[in-house]
Amino acid sequence: MALEWVVLGYVAGAEAIMVVLLTLPGLDGLRKGLVAVTRNLLKPFLSVVPFCLFLLMDIYWKYETRPHCAADSCTPSEHLRHQKSIMKSQRNALLIAAALIFYWLLYSVTNLVVKMDQLNQRIERLKNRD
Numbered sequence: 001m002a003l004e005w006v007v008l009g010y011v012a013g014a015e016a017i018m019v020v021l022l023t024l025p026g027l028d029g030l031r032k033g034l035v036a037v038t039r040n041l042l043k044p045f046l047s048v049v050p051f052c053l054f055l056l057m058d059i060y061w062k063y064e065t066r067p068h069c070a071a072d073s074c075t076p077s078e079h080l081r082h083q084k085s086i087m088k089s090q091r092n093a094l095l096i097a098a099a100l101i102f103y104w105l106l107y108s109v110t111n112l113v114v115k116m117d118q119l120n121q122r123i124e125r126l127k128n129r130d
Contacts, residue, residue, distance in 0.1 A: 004055060005092060008099050011048055015102035022109050031113065038110045048103050052096045059089050059096075 018038050021027065027034075062085070069082050 004051075005095065008048070008051065008055065008095055011045065012095065012099040012102050015045065015099070015106050019102060019105050019109055022106075022113055032117075035110060035113055035117070038106065039114070042107060042110065045103055045106070048099055052100055055092065056096055059092055063089060 018034070018041075021034055022031065022038065066082070066085060067078075069079050074082065
């Protein structure tokens with residue numbers, strides 16, 4: 001199961017890098033190519049949403065089926081393992097949230113950049129017509 005989390009981490013990282021590159025000022029020459037690449041990657045990156053839902057259900061299933069430690073019924077090593085399991089689940093839930101938020105941000109920023117380019121082209125056409 002660790003490979004799934006690595007893949008999700010790389011996807012979230014790639015989304016974050018693309019959002020940063022799209023929003024940095026001064027990269028106008030690079031932005032057109034980056035917008036084209038990002039628009040082509042949005043559909044494949046949409047598979048992140050059901051993948052995250054699957055992983056979220058996996059976290060929930062592990063939470064529901066894990067052994068519970070009552071006050072004195074667990075040894076210290078079992079208690080430590082229980083705490084580590086809870087911390088891993090919380091970390092993985094944060095990774096899921098980050099991947100989904102970065103996808104939404106990437107989609108929104110890409111659409112805004114495309115609309116800005118269209119509006120700038122319209123302004124140039126109106127200036128040239130006058």
